[in-house]
Amino acid sequence: MTQEEKQLLLKDLCARLPYGVKCRFEIDIDKYKTMEFSREETNGLLVDFDEIYCYWLNEGFILPYLRPMSSMTEEEAKDFATLQTDFYSDGWLYPIAAVNMVNWLNSHHFDFRGLIPMGLALEAPENMYKMS
Numbered sequence: 002m003t004q005e006e007k008q009l010l011l012k013d014l015c016a017r018l019p020y021g022v023k024c025r026f027e028i029d030i031d032k033y034k035t036m037e038f039s040r041e042e043t044n045g046l047l048v049d050f051d052e053i054y055c056y057w058l059n060e061g062f063i064l065p066y067l068r069p070m071s072s073m074t075e076e077e078a079k080d081f082a083t084l085q086t087d088f089y090s091d092g093w094l095y096p097i098a099a100v101n102m103v104n105w106l107n108s109h110h111f112d113f114r115g116l117i118p119m120g121l122a123l124e125a126p127e128n129m130y131k132m133s
Contacts, residue, residue: 002121010121013114014065020108023130025064025123066125067112081105 002010014022073081084101106113110130116122 006119006121009114010063010065010116013116013122014063016103017065017107017110020110022110023066023125025066026062065116065122066110066129067117067122068110068125068130069117070111070113072127073109073111077109 014024081102084105103113110125112122117124
């Protein structure tokens, strides 16, 4: 995995955290046991998310499960389309901030960055993310 791919995956995963993204983690237990981590105690747990996360990311052990854009249903496509424009009180149609569209895509677990074809994500099995 190149440094650019790691950065892309890091940005993508961080933006998806509030939406319950599911990932496959592969850990080489023997290698992990020999690693030295600085640790911070929080509520009785020893954690150092930066070092552990960077280790998994650098070793290529994190693969998020994402939905291909082609799996968007007709209803989802209509919902997404409503985010792209809005009518204001003056009667004019204005483009909506792109952040609303990105947040919607993240919350529905769509692979809008093309991570699946790059091998940086796995295609989510049907109904993995049950949308209500």
